[in-house]
Amino acid sequence: MATTPLAHSPQPDHPVYVIGGGPGGLAVAAALRERGVRAVVLEKSDAVGASWRAHYDRLRLHTTRRLSALPGLKIPRSFGRWVARADVVRYLEKYAEKHELEIVTGVEVFRVERSEADWVLHATGGRRLVGSAVVVATGFNHTPRLPEWPGRDTYEGELSHARTYRNPEPYAGKDVLVVGIGNTGAEIAADLADGGAKRVRLAVRTVPHIVKRTTAGWPAQRTGILVRRLPRALVDRMGAAMARVGTPDLSAYGLPRPDTGLATRMREGAVPVQDVGLIAAVRAGKVEIVGAVEAFEGGEVILADGTRITPDTVIAATGYRRALEPLVGHLDVLDDRGRPVVHGARCPREAPGLYFSGFTNPISGMLRELAIDAERIARRIARSGAHGRKGRGRRT
Numbered sequence: 001m002a003t004t005p006l007a008h009s010p011q012p013d014h015p016v017y018v019i020g021g022g023p024g025g026l027a028v029a030a031a032l033r034e035r036g037v038r039a040v041v042l043e044k045s046d047a048v049g050a051s052w053r054a055h056y057d058r059l060r061l062h063t064t065r066r067l068s069a070l071p072g073l074k075i076p077r078s079f080g081r082w083v084a085r086a087d088v089v090r091y092l093e094k095y096a097e098k099h100e101l102e103i104v105t106g107v108e109v110f111r112v113e114r115s116e117a118d119w120v121l122h123a124t125g126g127r128r129l130v131g132s133a134v135v136v137a138t139g140f141n142h143t144p145r146l147p148e149w150p151g152r153d154t155y156e157g158e159l160s161h162a163r164t165y166r167n168p169e170p171y172a173g174k175d176v177l178v179v180g181i182g183n184t185g186a187e188i189a190a191d192l193a194d195g196g197a198k199r200v201r202l203a204v205r206t207v208p209h210i211v212k213r214t215t216a217g218w219p220a221q222r223t224g225i226l227v228r229r230l231p232r233a234l235v236d237r238m239g240a241a242m243a244r245v246g247t248p249d250l251s252a253y254g255l256p257r258p259d260t261g262l263a264t265r266m267r268e269g270a271v272p273v274q275d276v277g278l279i280a281a282v283r284a285g286k287v288e289i290v291g292a293v294e295a296f297e298g299g300e301v302i303l304a305d306g307t308r309i310t311p312d313t314v315i316a317a318t319g320y321r322r323a324l325e326p327l328v329g330h331l332d333v334l335d336d337r338g339r340p341v342v343h344g345a346r347c348p349r350e351a352p353g354l355y356f357s358g359f360t361n362p363i364s365g366m367l368r369e370l371a372i373d374a375e376r377i378a379r380r381i382a383r384s385g386a387h388g389r390k391g392r393g394r395r396t
């Protein structure tokens, strides 16, 4: 869709509203403030970084500390190269404080509407907030996605989504089926295997590309950045060559090498799995690879090859939805997958002054991308004249 960002003539008296107090929203707000534009962050939970507060305990960034920092504040060296989840939260808190961001917590935005040159946000408590521009930063991983498996709703066993997984303790001695081999499913399976589960099976529909987080000290993320703009076919070939050298063949364990290239998969929305323990766990027989889940029946799980199994509990690491439809779906700014038609400094043609951050999943690392987009969005808004009066930083 074409874009016309400069056609937007915002009212200077109104602030720019940023919806979401995760890294994406905070970065945009800081970049706006840096340019003298008043930005108010609306966060539905009671603190910044809500997603990171809720992630599982053992999670660390798989992108490097240096390449994950947001504009205007380095991540402290003391946090190490692979920053732990709790330190990401500390960093985000510090980030909001350092930039004196104006953040209103406990306010959820339900709907965004155009009103002449401005934007009206309908939010918690009947609030009707008028902004000169709006940045939607509500997160790529917004709402847990649980496939409509036949028999799911009458399944007699335990079924949960990976979002509620924190650590292996509740699963000690249990037979667990993890569904989905994305980064989350792969790490949860390894975590369970390390943490005392009796048996761990990992249900796989499509074999993923598995990459090492570093090779001889060189992080996979840096390769991702270097190859990002290269032709897809070339990156596919490079990925296959690197996998042959760097990743063991796990065919004997049910994980053959993928027959579609890495960049081709990325284009389809499948990010490679960074190995943080899965390969070792699979080779040690501590995680068994099984076929995809097809259905549930009574207390049984039916797999793609017809096998019926009865795990004690099923954890679905089956991803998330953007869930942008109620917020902005009526503005004709989403594609058929529910993703914004534009991101970064571009606005949809029908919606000048409406920006999106954080709805792509690049091989170069999303935090890095959020940081780049934040600067671009802020620059564009500052240039287009959306200069709400800059207030002193205030957090509520």
Ligand SMILES: Cc1cc2nc3c(=O)[nH]c(=O)nc-3n(C[C@H](O)[C@H](O)[C@H](O)COP(=O)(O)OP(=O)(O)OC[C@H]3O[C@@H](n4cnc5c(N)ncnc54)[C@H](O)[C@@H]3O)c2cc1C
Binding pocket: 019, 020, 021, 022, 023, 024, 025, 042, 043, 044, 045, 048, 049, 050, 051, 052, 055, 059, 060, 061, 062, 063, 068, 107, 108, 109, 110, 137, 138, 139, 140, 141, 142, 184, 327, 357, 358, 365, 366, 367, 368, 370
């Ligand atoms: C398990 C996991 C590991 C990841 N690891 C990495 C990594 O190592 N490196 C990397 O670069 N990226 C990583 N990512 C991807 C990405 O960087 C993070 O998901 C990051 O948190 C995205 O930031 P965000 O601000 O776009 O979204 P979020 O962090 O999800 O923040 C969105 C915020 O918006 C709030 N919100 C949502 N809807 C509303 C509403 N309607 N009104 C008000 N507030 C609302 C939410 O409460 C939340 O605080 C990871 C993602 C996941 C899920």
